[in-house]
Amino acid sequence: MNSPPTPTFNLLHEPWIPVRPVNGDPVREVSLRELLVDARSYSRIDDPSPLVTVALLRLTLALLHRALRGPNNLEQAAEWFRNGFPAETLETYFQTWDDHFDLFHPERPFWQQKSAKKEPEQYHWSLLSPELNGSNTTPVFGTKKRAEAVAGKSAVETTVRTWLGSTSPAQVARLLIQNQSFALGGRVTGASDSQQGGPVMSKALFVATGPNLHETLCLNLLPYPADMAEVDRAVWEWQAEGQDRTVGAGVPLGYADRYTWLSRSILATPEPTTPDALHTLGYGAGVARVEDTDQGQSLEPMAALVSRMVENKPTLMPLKFNLEKLVWRDLQAILPEPQNQIYVDAKGKVIRVPGFAPLTIQNAARLLEIVNDTAHGESIVQVHAFGQILGDKAGKTSAFRHESYALPLPLLQDWERGGRHIDAAFKEAKLVGNALMNATLRLAAEVVSRGGEREPHKDDVRNLAQTLPGLGAYWAALEAPFRGFLAGLDVPDEAAAAWRESVTREARAAWAMNVQGVGGDGQVLGFAFRPRRTDGKYQPSPQGILDRALASLNAAQRTNSTAPEVPS
Structure with missing residues (x-):
């Protein structure tokens, strides 16, 4: 009886990367x-x-x-930007490493590693997907947890397999590459210690x-100096060299x-008959x-x-995404002179610590400067x-996040x-945002204390302020x-004036929401x-706190100067 053919799925030749044609x-x-x-x-x-999209770009x-x-x-x-990549050099590399890109190669499966165990633990393919099964705890869409609730932990793999069934080699390849880059940290079955997450x-x-x-x-292809090229290895290269x-x-x-x-020792195992x-x-x-x-870097x-x-x-x-705000509020981090974070030490000395823009963005700006010297290049960068x-x-x-900005x-x-104008715009928005937050806290204190009739507890004030939607809406x-x-x-100048008008308008609208929110x-x-006066000291009204910040903003507009610095 003939044995079934050995499964194969070569990523150099099989279709598996989703692209949008021009x-x-x-x-x-x-x-x-x-x-x-x-x-x-x-x-x-x-x-x-x-x-998956950015992980595939990194592989490429x-x-x-x-x-x-x-x-x-x-x-x-x-030169490559204008004329294309050297086709013969690419083809030579493809031929040399062809079988190393086979997802199911019996000895060198692509970007995978066989377990040293005779009978390694087997999991449903959806383990690779944080949308479905995540790591060891709650995933985004909860398949694993729901399976446990239905069938118990002992039957979770069988239950998930019944619900989600099988998937294609193309999907496994995409999820494999995503997982190696974005794997979540924590305990991995068979390991004695908690494991690091993926590099990004x-x-x-x-x-x-x-x-x-x-x-x-x-x-995004950075200069690759000869000394780095000599020692650097992609995963298929160092595995072929037998490195441990x-x-x-x-x-x-x-x-x-x-x-x-x-990041993880993964081994995809297709069914021999299918x-x-x-x-x-x-x-x-x-x-x-x-x-x-x-x-340190x-x-x-x-x-x-x-x-x-x-x-x-x-x-x-490294800058991280935040559920509470979109990345545009940290956009200074990618500019030529990244944002200075300002600290004040115990002696009142102001300390400025500059950031570091992504090498990919620095590279793109420099490359386009060269290309645009000899051709009409794009004036807007996505x-x-x-x-x-x-x-x-x-x-x-x-959550996952994908944002885009035309710069x-x-x-x-x-x-x-450009950068200094953005820096000023963020300082203005932050100045007003801080005033809106302080005004909201003062309003909450007034409401909780009934206009000063009793001393409010700080937790009650904070809890009330957090229920008000104005700051997030702003x-x-x-x-x-x-x-x-x-x-x-x-x-x-015109852009800055329009921005200040927007900041003023949205701060007023947010404040009205907060006032309405407490009655x-x-x-x-x-x-x-x-x-009010407290202990003989004048305290402006909650509305007055916001008005002062907006007056400062409008004064900056009249004098065409930048906003005052706001300590972090």
Whole structure:
């Protein structure tokens, strides 16, 4: 009796990467080779999951670095931008490493690692997807937890398998790459200790994009010096060399190593009789990594560094997404002179700690400056931000985020032509936002104390203030005016004036919501407008706190000066 053929799914030749063609045709799947050879034919990689989209882009950048051993410098990157990648060099690399891209190779399955156990634990394929099963705790859509509720923990794998069934090799490949990049930290079955998350588990990743995928790749393909190219390895390369990286924590060797880090030992196992339908996979601990912050800098090219207080010391940390605010409020972090975080020490000394813009955004600005010297290039750069927002417990994903911003190119190249105006705009919005928050706290104190009849408890004041919607509405309403402000920076004075009008309007609207939220009747209006003296000291009314900030904002507009600095 003949045995069934060995399953195979070669990522260089099989369609599996979703792309959107530039001609407007529907999204379709292409092979990794086709993606690179015909990159100008596609506008972008376009998976429903933002994590998959950016993880596939990172894989593609790693492959280009290793296949082309470059770009050596920005000039070579500009040549590739105009004329395309060296086709023969790519084809030679594809032929050399062809079988290493087989998802089901019996000895070298792509970006996977066999377990040392004779009978490794098997899990349903949905374990790779944080939308479905997450890590060891609550996933976004709760399949695993719902299965436990229905069938109990002992039968959860069988129940999930019944609900979700099998999936295709193409889907497993996409989820595998996503998981290696964004794996959640925590306990992994078979490991003695909790495991690190993936290299970009909780970082906000910034990518510059062009009108087609080829230009996007060039914009984010950093100069690859010869000394890095010599030691760097993508995962398929160092595994082929037989390296053992399981002992101790390692520092990524270069960009390709970082982009293809083996965060988990995963092994996809197709059914012998139905190789196109995959049910289970092995899942275990991967290669430990020295964290970026332990080195005092971020080696992650797509991340921005911002200053945060860690153990009472200003420390540069990768910017993360936040459920409470969109990334536009931290957009200074990607500008040529990233935002200064301002601290005041115990002696009153002001300390400024500058951040560090993502290398990908710095690279895109410099490359476009070269390209635009010889051609009419884009004056607007699309910057996309991708990331995962963690929950309050290890192993939990709260949300994914994908945001995009159209930024004038000079904004990314010249602080004086754009960055300083954005810095001033954020300070103005923050000044008014702080005043709105303080006014809301004062109003809550007046309401809880009944106009000063009794001493309010601070917890009661805080709890009431947190129920009022104004502050959140204020920041949410400013997103659209901010995009308009960015678009109008070619005439900065007019853009700044329109921005201040928006800040004033939205602050007034937010304050009205808060007043209405605590009753809005005559008594509440009295609390809102009545100043008081406490221990002989004059205290402005809650309304007066906001009015003073808006008066300062309008004075800045009349004098065409920047807003005062607001300590963090």
